[in-house]
Amino acid sequence: MTATTANRRRWDPIVRITHWSVAIAVLANAVITEEGSGPHIWVGYALAAILALRLLWGLVGPPEARFSAFWPSPRKALGHLREIRAGKRTAHASHNPLGALMVYAIWGTLLTIIATGIAMAGPPPWDGAERGEGRHVAVAPGHAGERGEDGGEREDGEEGEEGEEGPLGEIHETAANLLYLLILLHLAGVIFETRRNGRQVLVAMAPIGR
Numbered sequence: 001m002t003a004t005t006a007n008r009r010r011w012d013p014i015v016r017i018t019h020w021s022v023a024i025a026v027l028a029n030a031v032i033t034e035e036g037s038g039p040h041i042w043v044g045y046a047l048a049a050i051l052a053l054r055l056l057w058g059l060v061g062p063p064e065a066r067f068s069a070f071w072p073s074p075r076k077a078l079g080h081l082r083e084i085r086a087g088k089r090t091a092h093a094s095h096n097p098l099g100a101l102m103v104y105a106i107w108g109t110l111l112t113i114i115a116t117g118i119a120m121a122g123p124p125p126w127d128g129a130e131r132g133e134g135r136h137v138a139v140a141p142g143h144a145g146e147r148g149e150d151g152g153e154r155e156d157g158e159e160g161e162e163g164e165e166g167p168l169g170e171i172h173e174t175a176a177n178l179l180y181l182l183i184l185l186h187l188a189g190v191i192f193e194t195r196r197n198g199r200q201v202l203v204a205m206a207p208i209g210r
């Protein structure tokens, strides 16, 4: 197989649209929205809906988008590493076995972020003032906040609300940091694969085009 062989079809539109929507939502919540603000939570719920669609697609979508096409398998991932080391190039109809591990790691981390985020945010409205209700957060009183400069977004009215959000907030933040690391590794993997095998992986995931 040469690097220019078009041996790979494009991912179907749902995979491509959900991929880029998830990426945009993660980027928005990581760098644009105020942590815990209304927009952060709206984007978060949108992210949850998009991910739900992709996971449903993993059950009912076309064969290469289904979980059955890329079950996580450390054994296959090691085999794939050996192939890379031996300079062998293999075509994969779905994610390659290493990529598959990364996909599940990203999904698992996103689900953790979403679950803790929703548990903290509770039902709408999420205009900051209302969010104090129904939250299952244990807040250490008097824990003056790093986010005190939120500009009044978080007037929950209780002492210490500006500070740590208890275990849920800790898990949410830790998972977000883990996600950033995974994304860096993901991008490194995409770059590596592109250098090794040409641009097929990128072309297959391109947001537009047939």
Ligand code: HEM
Residues within 6 Å of the ligand: 025, 026, 029, 030, 035, 036, 037, 040, 041, 042, 043, 044, 045, 047, 048, 113, 114, 116, 117, 118, 120, 121, 163, 164, 165, 169, 170, 172, 173, 176, 179
């Ligand atoms: C990948 C997307 C997301 C990223 C990168 C992200 C990141 C963060 C970070 C870094 C914080 C501050 C945590 C802390 O200091 O305690 C935060 C807070 C928060 N996030 Fe997210 N988040 C994301 C998704 C979500 C989702 C899906 C929801 C809910 C639907 C959500 C709801 C919240 C809430 C309610 C807070 C406030 C907790 C606090 O005040 O500490 N987030 N988020």
Ligand code: HEM
Residues within 6 Å of the ligand: 015, 018, 019, 022, 023, 024, 026, 027, 054, 094, 095, 096, 099, 103, 106, 107, 183, 186, 187, 190, 201, 202, 204, 205
């Ligand atoms: C926040 C940023 C990102 C996240 C969370 C993310 C996450 C993911 C996930 C979950 C998949 C699996 C797709 C599926 O089966 O539904 C995937 C695949 C992929 N992503 Fe990303 N991604 C991000 C950014 C990017 C960027 C910036 C690029 C390109 C420069 C990229 C290129 C790809 C490619 C080419 C694949 C397919 C890999 C394969 O063929 O196995 N991703 N990504």
